[in-house]
Amino acid sequence: MGWRFARGARESGQLLVGAVIGLPAPFLLAMILLSVPASLVAGLGIVVFGVAGTLLRRLANVQRDRAAALLGRPIERPYADHPEGLLPRARAVVSDTATWRDLAWLVSQFGLGIAGLAAGLGLWLAAVECLTAPLLRALLPARTGFDPAVLEFTGRSTLLGWLLVPVGAGLALLAYRLPRHLLSGQARLAAALLRPTSAAQLSARVDRLTATRAAAVDASAAELRRIERDLHDGAQMRLVAVRMNIGMAQDVLDADPATARALMAEASASAGSALTELRDLVRGIHPPMLADRGLAGAAQALALSSSIPVELDLRLDRRLTAPVESAAYFVLAESMVNAIRHSGATLIQVAVADHGHFLSLAVHDNGRGGAHAGRGTGLRGIQRRLSAFDGSLRISSPTGGPTTLEMELPCAS
């Protein structure tokens, strides 16, 4: 029984908070409406607008959190990042649809909040008066100058007074039930008005895509620089040495066959190292196994060459587009390298499943856990590769283990 009272009291309290949140509405409305034309004339309006705008957003955010808690789903904040400086900032806030939607919400919250609180409290008051009507009649013997409303209504009839008791019980039930509906109504309204519009969502997505595209372009430019450097300092230099040795060997071939033989041996060794370097480089750019057999074959090859036993669960029987295949491969390879190097695991489980429009990849190890994206470049590299495709990474790695990486990679079917 106790919790019911607690709940009723809490809901009434929430109605009160809702009303209080709505209260600044006329004030802020006036400030904003006055400050916009005023700022055309004098600078002061901008300051007023700035203050009013900030307060408005604070209130809207409080309501977003309350509504999110009540509805059990997050309500995203629609505000774009605004430029520095008072004037550009004010201009951006004025032109932001979110500002005006916030204001519309606050004005309606003003009315709804007060109405809700009045309904909530009024019902309780009426319920208490009805329930105690017979008692009131007995306790207030003579007609006073100020009778409770109920007694004004019933007169002083005993029968009617007793009849009011069940009505009071009904009112009490209503008063107990109604607040949660009022609150959820307020939350729904807030959710409708305060969440980003589809246009805002779209533009936020464009911003995010622009950022990830820039990151992807940067990453591939860095990769090209690395390849250029490796070729230039590695294989190219070795081949120059090979030519030099062969040239010298040609010169001394007749005069000093022993030296010529040594030079040729050196040339052969250099050529061998150049080949090894080129092979490693090729593998780093695009693993040949991936080209030959696709993601499934390349994952099998990864599992075979792992120094820890790997259990594979592959549910993929088509070739994906080359960029997706490559991203998925490197993400798997990196996850497995992490598990092998850092986790101290004795078993790795890898699951790849094709869901048509996205690919899910999971790498699980029974190691010591404690992995998070902030530490080490491996996980960040995975995140960057995935984000270029609008994919996602979820890390579960409590200290003491185990570690599970769950990744999703969108791919057209």
Place this chain on the structure above:
Amino acid sequence: MRVLIAEDQPLLRDGLTRMLTAYGFEVVVALDDGSQLTEALVEHRPDVSVIDVRLPPSFTDEGLRSVIAARTEVPGLPVLILSQYVEQLYARELLSDRAGGVGYLLKDRIGDVQQFIDALRQVAAGATVMDPEVVSQLLQQRSSLAVLTPRERDVLRLMAEGRSNAAIAADLTITEKSVSNHINALFAKLGLPPSADGHRRVLAVLAYLNQ
């Protein structure tokens, strides 16, 4: 000895042809494409073939697939596969018919002409020749080979690379007799009983490829 070559790069194909001719092989066909490879292998039945894994038209593992297809029709057809890189998966697929007479080498190894020719002859004779890189990968990661002594592991490695007992003895500077002792010991440890089929060297390599 009759040899078939399948290699799409003209420089390497001509080089191989010239080299093999110089060492007394007779090059019966030199293909630059994988589309007719299986038919050519089955039709000519060369004493040994040198085949690139990656061939046109698909430029993936055309060569390997053709060889596996041909060996199902002609079991034990001796084939040496060449590749720019070595993959255990491919080594395993090549050996899966357990017939022997296969080799899988990095293209780099052609540079060591004498050893390459030896490997080719070993394959023609029905032995199994794995690239040292495949073998060392396997030896590094397979803990079940811990039952072997270091010396036995050395012998197994050289055996997998296709060396004869004499060559292993020379390499490790021990007598041929102790080589065969080591081989018998490791056959016993890997659970390979003496049998008549004579492919125990192949089976020893398979034993850890398949572990």
